[in-house]
Amino acid sequence: MVTPLIFLGGLGAAASLLLGIASRVFFVKEDPRISQVESALPGANCGGCGYAGCRACAEAIVLGKAPCSVCVAGGFETAVEVGAIMGMPVEEKEPELASTSCTYGVGEADPLYTYDGARDCRSAVALFGGSKLCPIGCIGLGSCVKACQFGALHMGPDNLPVFNPKKCVACGACVDACPKSIIELTSRTHRVQSEYTTEQCTAPCQRTCPTGIEIPDYIRAIRDGQPEEALRVIREKCPLPLICGRICPAPCEQDCRRNFAGDDPVAINALKRFAADYEMQTGQHINPYRAPESGKRAAVIGAGAEGLTAAYYLARLGHDPTLFEAKPELGGILRYVISPGRLPAGALDHEIKGILAMGVEARPGQVLGRDMTIGSLIDDGFEAVALATGGFDSRKILRPDAQREQLVPGLQLMIDFLAAPRAGAAPAVGRRVLIVGGAARAKEVALKCRELGAEHVSIVAHASISHLPEELQDPDPLVAQSIDVRPETVVAGLWGHGDRLLSASLQASVPVEGRPGAITLLDVDTVIVAAGRVPELVFVPVLPELNEAGEERPIGEDEPNWRTLDLFRTLPHQGGQGIFSSPEPGRVSDAEAVVKAILSGRRVSRAIQMHFEGHVVTPIPHLAVEAEEILNVTDLVGVSPTPRQGLEIPAPEPSTDADWTLTEEVRGLTADEARVEAQRCLQCGLICYRKAV
Numbered sequence: 001m002v003t004p005l006i007f008l009g010g011l012g013a014a015a016s017l018l019l020g021i022a023s024r025v026f027f028v029k030e031d032p033r034i035s036q037v038e039s040a041l042p043g044a045n046c047g048g049c050g051y052a053g054c055r056a057c058a059e060a061i062v063l064g065k066a067p068c069s070v071c072v073a074g075g076f077e078t079a080v081e082v083g084a085i086m087g088m089p090v091e092e093k094e095p096e097l098a099s100t101s102c103t104y105g106v107g108e109a110d111p112l113y114t115y116d117g118a119r120d121c122r123s124a125v126a127l128f129g130g131s132k133l134c135p136i137g138c139i140g141l142g143s144c145v146k147a148c149q150f151g152a153l154h155m156g157p158d159n160l161p162v163f164n165p166k167k168c169v170a171c172g173a174c175v176d177a178c179p180k181s182i183i184e185l186t187s188r189t190h191r192v193q194s195e196y197t198t199e200q201c202t203a204p205c206q207r208t209c210p211t212g213i214e215i216p217d218y219i220r221a222i223r224d225g226q227p228e229e230a231l232r233v234i235r236e237k238c239p240l241p242l243i244c245g246r247i248c249p250a251p252c253e254q255d256c257r258r259n260f261a262g263d264d265p266v267a268i269n270a271l272k273r274f275a276a277d278y279e280m281q282t283g284q285h286i287n288p289y290r291a292p293e294s295g296k297r298a299a300v301i302g303a304g305a306e307g308l309t310a311a312y313y314l315a316r317l318g319h320d321p322t323l324f325e326a327k328p329e330l331g332g333i334l335r336y337v338i339s340p341g342r343l344p345a346g347a348l349d350h351e352i353k354g355i356l357a358m359g360v361e362a363r364p365g366q367v368l369g370r371d372m373t374i375g376s377l378i379d380d381g382f383e384a385v386a387l388a389t390g391g392f393d394s395r396k397i398l399r400p401d402a403q404r405e406q407l408v409p410g411l412q413l414m415i416d417f418l419a420a421p422r423a424g425a426a427p428a429v430g431r432r433v434l435i436v437g438g439a440a441r442a443k444e445v446a447l448k449c450r451e452l453g454a455e456h457v458s459i460v461a462h463a464s465i466s467h468l469p470e471e472l473q474d475p476d477p478l479v480a481q482s483i484d485v486r487p488e489t490v491v492a493g494l495w496g497h498g499d500r501l502l503s504a505s506l507q508a509s510v511p512v513e514g515r516p517g518a519i520t521l522l523d524v525d526t527v528i529v530a531a532g533r534v535p536e537l538v539f540v541p542v543l544p545e546l547n548e549a550g551e552e553r554p555i556g557e558d559e560p561n562w563r564t565l566d567l568f569r570t571l572p573h574q575g576g577q578g579i580f581s582s583p584e585p586g587r588v589s590d591a592e593a594v595v596k597a598i599l600s601g602r603r604v605s606r607a608i609q610m611h612f613e614g615h616v617v618t619p620i621p622h623l624a625v626e627a628e629e630i631l632n633v634t635d636l637v638g639v640s641p642t643p644r645q646g647l648e649i650p651a652p653e654p655s656t657d658a659d660w661t662l663t664e665e666v667r668g669l670t671a672d673e674a675r676v677e678a679q680r681c682l683q684c685g686l687i688c689y690r691k692a693v
Contacts, residue, residue: 033062033085040081041071046149048072048171061086072169073150094291096170096185098153098163100178101201102138103216104688105159109137125179134631134687136182136201147177188289191236192313193606196624203684204632205252205268207624210595211238211602215252215268216683222271223678230275231286238598239312239355240305242280242347243334245273245668248595257684260634263641266681267669270646274674280347285354291318296612298384299324299377301368301407304332305594306536307388308355309601310608315358317609322361322382324372330362332390334594341665369405374539375498378562384608385539385562388601407534408494410501414438414445414530426452430525433457434504436491436580438530439468445528446483456482458522460489462509462577490578492519494527495542495560501525502560509577535580536604538565540611566617568603631686638691645669645677 038058045053049070051060060066061082068090069079076090083090115124115131121143124130130139140159152167153174161174161183175183181199195212196202205215214233221230234241248269256265279286296319300311303325314321329335330352334343356362366372368389377385389407406412412427418441420427433449435442439461446457465473465487472478472485486506493505504527506520529535542560544552555561564579607617624630646669669677682689 031062034058036085037061037082040074040078040085042074042078044073046073048149048169048173050171072171075169091292094187094189094289096187096190097165097168098170098172098174098183099186100138100161100163100183102136102160102180102182103201103683103685104134105138105156106132106140108158109134109685109688121177122179130180134201134685136180136199136686137688138182139180143177143179144174144183147173149173188236189291189317192316192602193609195620197620197622198624198627198630199622200624201685202624203686204255204257205266205684207630208251208255209237210248210251211244211598213237213272216681218275219266219268219271219678219681220683222275222674223681225675227275227278227674228286230271231279232288234272234275235286235288237602239309240351240598241272241276242351243305243343244595244598245269245276246343246347246666247338248272257633257636257682257689258639258641258680260636261639261641263639264644267644267646267677270669271674271678274669274671277668278671280350285350285357287354287357288316290316290358293320294318294612296320296384297322297382298386298608299382300386300388302326302332302388302390303330303362303364304388304390304597305334306390306597306601306604307332307386308352309598310386310388310604311360312355312358313602313605314608315355315360317605319608319612320359320361322363324366324368325362325364326367328364330364338594344665367405368407373499374409374562375496375500378539378541379498383541384565384611386604386608387534387537388597388604389534390597408501408537409496409499410524410526411494411534412526412528413532413534414441414528415532417445417448417528428452428526429454429528431455432522432524432526434491434522434524434527435459436527436529436578437461439463439472441530443469443471443478443483447481449526449528450481450483454482454526456484458484458486458524460486460491460506462488462490464488491527491580492578493566494537494564494579495521495562497555497557497559497561501527502558507578529580531580536567536600537579538567538604538607538611539563540565565607565611567607568619633687633689636682636689639682639689642680644680645673 035058038054041054041057043054047053049057049066049072051057051066057066057070061068061070068083068086068088069076071078071082079090110133112128112131112133115127117123117127119141121139121141124139124141129135130137132139138160140155142155142161144161145153145155149171150167150169151164152169153161153163156162170185172185175185182201196207203216206212209215214236218230218233221227221233231241238244250269252268253265256268258265294317298314298319298321300307300314300321301324303311303323307323307325308330311321311323323330325332327336331348334348335345374385387407410430414435417427429449429452431454433446433454433456435445435449435457438445442459442461446459449457459472461468461472465485468485468487475485478485488509489506490509491504492507494501495503495505501524503521504524506522507518539562542555542563544555547553567579610617
């Protein structure tokens with residue numbers, strides 16, 4: 001009996017010794033901050049952060065795998081406390097909410113078959129993609145509801161999820177649970193930068209709208225007697241509803257599905273004007289949400305439709321924009337070209353006053369190239385300088401002295417360069433010249449530059465060598481004259497210092513396997529562009545490099561301290577033709593161009609926002625407006641024609657002289673007419689629409 005006890009005791013002692021040695025060898029000291037962070041967390045162990053309880057969440061924060069704000073249950077106060085423990089500053093962030101673009105639930109949408117299987121969305125999707133004919137429609141079985149740990153959503157009577165913004169903590173659990181990927185976390189900031197994609201449920205009018213307004217949403221708000229809410233929806237994508245409601249040619253109405261019923265389209269544009277007129281009649285401005293202050297300053301050159309839009313959205317995104325305008329008053333062609341009958345001055349003044357109220361500073365009577373330059377604005381602390389100077393329509397209204405100023409250091413338009421000798425002026429070109437486009441006159445311009453003292457001239461063209469004029473296809477005689485031709489090439493960026501252009505970056509216009517080609521940096525003094533306007537360009541400072549001691553190395557006089565920023569579609573692998581490609585190819589000077597300029601301004605603000613956030617500027621993939629085919633319907637079932645309200649109000653026609661020469665303002669809809677007209681809207685989705693109306 002004694003022997004077994006001695007044996008067991010010895011075995012226990014040996015095991016204890018081995019465990020002690022192992023604890024010494026494999027001991028890992030726990031970071032004391034883990035316990036501190038865990039104590040700061042609410043202890044709900046809800047899993048909304050994506051980790052298995054608050055302890056795991058605290059470990060992830062301390063190890064740098066999760067941000068200090070990862071706890072969705074604790075909110076901003078908890079994030080600040082955790083940040084103090086970690087020694088990291090925590091800034092207030094705009095709240096995000098979950099939402100879905102699907103508008104018709106099972107029972108209202110056209111069916112593909114009757115589903116009677118497992119009551120789970122993923123299981124239903126596994127069977128032919130779900131029972132809806134629409135491939136992106138909500139399955140409606142509530143898997144997202146089961147995933148939510150905060151009771152922030154439930155299934156409505158139409159089998160669509162209903163989100164409670166007061167309970168939603170933006171944890172993303174419902175997003176992960178949705179097999180159709182039609183639930184997303186969104187914010188006002190996200191929505192003002194977004195555009196419709198093929199992965200969303202969109203109506204034909206939305207996809208056709210030049211500014212991308214959520215048309216069914218604002219019409220529904222008017223139908224429900226909420227014009228203020230309608231205006232908030234409109235201003236997420238268009239800051240000039242009074243103007244658009246009067247001059248937009250309304251391509252959305254041409255695509256209204258009521259046309260398939262032999263009916264008049266919904267008066268979409270007139271309803272937009274009604275909501276905007278309602279605000280103006282109250283004498284107030286319905287100011288939408290503005291993101292927390294960023295402290296970033298941006299200069300916008302030109303206060304026409306595009307410049308006003310860019311400045312407005314930069315202000316909404318929390319930045320401090322300043323508008324520089326050559327004329328004494330803001331508005332550009334909106335003020336100086338369009339007739340008061342089409343666009344009364346009072347309407348324009350009301351729009352501009354609302355934009356300035358968002359935090360936009362205006363400096364009229366300031367001419368770029370005379371009163372300030374790109375370099376001086378960068379030196380004054382502006383972290384982005386955006387050009388929105390317009391085309392020939394804007395040049396016509398500028399003073400003659402303003403027309404002669406050079407907007408961008410070293411940048412000339414070919415038409416001005418060729419016309420200069422007739423005006424008795426010999427343009428300075430410097431030693432190295434880059435000619436962009438204009439193949440038919442490119443050699444003539446190149447030889448003229450050589451006569452003016454240029455030592456070397458390069459011609460870049462987006463087209464292949466076989467598509468260029470014959471005089472540009474043989475390199476030998478051109479090389480003998482110090483001229484080289486670079487086909488299938490675009491300008492990817494400009495680099496300069498102060499008021500001097502230093503270089504241009506070139507890139508192949510035909511990407512290899514969808515990847516960007518190599519960038520070639522070319523020293524240039526002058527760039528001559530074959531275009532009728534200086535395109536939308538954004539300039540940003542070049543940050544100084546750090547030396548070994550971590551100190552900023554001063555930028556030399558011959559080193560760039562500013563460069564251009566990629567915009568919506570510039571680089572070839574993004575589908576563009578360089579920085580001199582237009583955001584809307586073929587844009588001309590008519591009412592439609594004014595409306596499209598609003599989209600350009602919003603895209604400019606998006607690029608600046610992404611740059612300020614430290615992101616690479618990229619286009620939005622799968623744009624619905626660029627899709628070759630998108631699911632749609634070509635006839636209607638169960639829809640009866642109904643009379644359009646305000647038939648004496650003519651619908652806008654695209655690109656007519658009436659856009660500019662009307663002498664008497666056309667009246668808008670009354671409140672009763674607007675509400676009845678809004679009821680005619682079919683509230684369309686991708687292929688769904690309201691039947692029995």
